[in-house]
Amino acid sequence: MTTSTDQRPRAALFDLDGTLVDTNYLHSLTWWQALHQNGHDVxxxxxxxxxxxxxxxxLEHLLGSAHDPSQDQRLRDAHHALYATWFDSLPVLDRAADLLRAIAERGLRIVLASSASADEVEAIRAALGADDVISGATSADDVDRSKPAPDLVHQALALTDAAPGEAVFVGDTVWDVEAAARAGVPCIGLLTGGISEAELTAAGPVTVYRGPPELLRSLDSSPLAGKAPRPQG
Incomplete structure (x- = not known):
């Protein structure tokens, strides 16, 4: 997707893990531990x-549709317990809070739209320290289906009173781009989650930035300002 917005958006929807906090590898490690503890070599x-x-x-994605779903809750609980040990030391990405405040200063409503559980979202919000500019948040607990389904994006939009064409989603994975596209919301990709630029670009965001500092520097020429996306290199 290479279309631009026609006017300044009214809302900015943000993924959390890998977009505002540097936690994708923590999730990878703790999912690996949870799976390994329960006899799965992934x-x-x-x-x-x-x-x-x-x-x-x-879990279905990693283990296949033939896996025993009766173990899923135990695996999810194990991952959550392992990941929760990091709640007091979650690493915030450079300039992430500054980016949120700069967007809010430009009149956009900011809503978080994460596939994380509600208590994980709360831990990230505490680490960010930017609740003064965050209008609301959704989590996996609020919807029946998480990303790449569009449910979280729809739920976040409902908190902003903005139409899909009046919002921009910011995320770091192909699942973010896919969920936003299914909801009709243009997506900015960030490379802070460890996905290659080629793969993220192929998923169809309007543009890609290296991370919050680059997006912050380019904010007034970005889709968040209603500007056409920069050329993909």
Whole structure:
């Protein structure tokens, strides 16, 4: 997708893991540990590429439709317990909070749209320290289907009173781009989640930036300002 917005958007929807906080590899590690503890040998590279899906999707994606779903809750609980040990030290990406404040100063409503659980979202919000500019948040607990389904994006839009064409989604995975596209919302891709620029670009975001600092520097010429996307190189 290479279309531009026709006017300044009213809302900015943000993924969290890999977009505002540097946690994709923590999720990869703790999912690997949870799977390994329960007898599943899944390469960490495969797990990393699945991060961004919610817990309702990731296990079938990694283990296949023939796996025993009766173990899923135990695996999800094990991952959550392992990941929760990091709640007090989640690494915030450079300039992430500054980016949110700069967007809010330009009059856009900011809503978080994450496939994480509600308590994970709360831990990330505490680490970000930017609740003064965040209008609301959705989590996997709020919807029946997580990314790449569009449910979280629809739910986030409902919190902004903006139409799909009046919002921009910012995420770091192909699942973010796919969920936004299914909801009719243009997506900005960030390379902070460990997905290659070629793969992320192929998913169809309007443009790609290296991370929050580059997007912040380019904010007034970005889709968040209603500008056409920069050429893909």
């Amino acid at each position: 390469p960490m590279a495969r797990i990393h590429r699945a991060i961004g899906m919610g817990g309702d999707r990731i």
